[in-house]
Amino acid sequence: MNVLIIDDEELIRNVVKEYCLNEGYTVYEASDGIEGLDVLEKENIDIIVLDIMMPKMDGYTFFQKMKEKYNIPTIVLSARGEEYDKLFGFSIGIDDYLTKPFSPKELIARIKAILKRSNNNNLEEIYTYKGIKVDFKGRVLYIDDKIVDITPKEFDILAYFIKNPNTAITRDQILNKVWGYDYFGDERTIDTHIKILRNSMGKYRDLIVTVRSIGYKFICDEK
Amino acid sequence: MNVLIIDDEELIRNVVKEYCLNEGYTVYEASDGIEGLDVLEKENIDIIVLDIMMPKMDGYTFFQKMKEKYNIPTIVLSARGEEYDKLFGFSIGIDDYLTKPFSPKELIARIKAILKRSNNNNLEEIYTYKGIKVDFKGRVLYIDDKIVDITPKEFDILAYFIKNPNTAITRDQILNKVWGYDYFGDERTIDTHIKILRNSMGKYRDLIVTVRSIGYKFICDEK
């Protein structure tokens, strides 16, 4: 999970950052709206924590510009006493707000709630391609309509492949996505998991192609 | 859908109103409990959003009086620090609560959830699948038409499973749904409850499947 915190006060940023890191989130910082938009272009942000009062480009302006190009869940921080009317004026679209001083724990709780909400909406899908069927909700893999017993890691890797078809994916990327950003194991481990996954995929094992000196790739003609 | 918002702060009413109108709901307002009862007599209200701290007649009193004549789903708004009210409210049958300051989007989400729930409940008060029969209203579990003695937690977990069949559910989700939003116990506790629940389900114990490294899943072929 990538969190972008936009606030001109370094102190606030640091507190938020510390708590987010503790949750295993990756944190990006910006001290005003312009910097914030910059980060959005470069990084794949999942949720924004946004201060309203800022130099250069304030929170309202940032939010409007963000909405034009992205649709990222946003939590607004506002100091008590700031015009609530103005806040509520653009409150349609923001996902939550907190008044300063706020409890970092509360912020984390709200971030979790929002991420959970947006994840749940994405869940209801069943992927099918050739004789492969993947039920993400139930975490089941069917090969030619027969359930195949698959381990959690296998499933996660397969899901990652399916979501990025025809893309050469490095072992490092797989480690980051499936294992998490703080894994320090042997890259060769992936090879073994790929072996197991290929076996599970039976006659479709060749859809996972080795990309020499890079990693692997899931081949899919359709879509 | 007719929503009644009862709060003495006009600002809050306006925010709720704005969001509800945006959803296509019709909104009625009241600034205290007495006005609220007035509206109930005149209009056909589907759901109530109720503040606790109010002049003239507070939320709790309003709620009791409402319950005497009506049975309308109610979401309670409470300021932080009113923990007692919150808990008490739950025990007497409110449907949900939010602490101020709350996220308007969250409120809408909860309204939707409750409306959906109350629709579902009216339709299906008794669930049957194979030899399992669950009477939600009476909170009774029958296995092959014989009443099985089941604890409250067991029942809640089973109900959650039944409402989300064929879905891998994390222990965290179970904790959130069954225990509540702010429970900080050991996740392993779930395992023990699952054990007990499985025992209660007799020969259907295998319908609750372990999803390794995730949680559990209730299997149902039908529907």
Added chain:
DNA sequence: TTAAATTTTCACCAAATTTTCATAATTATA
């Protein structure tokens, strides 16, 4: 208050999964 019921914690064990590693196989390139 006491007793009973329910919930929670916890530690051990077994089983499933993950990781490591040595060796074989494959591929690219000089």
Added chain:
DNA sequence: TATAATTATGAAAATTTGGTGAAAATTTAA
């Protein structure tokens, strides 16, 4: 073709995970 680099594979070791029973803690009911 020989060599180096890279990947595939099998098997063993290490780790993680879940099932379970029993005891402790808590809640509920009498």
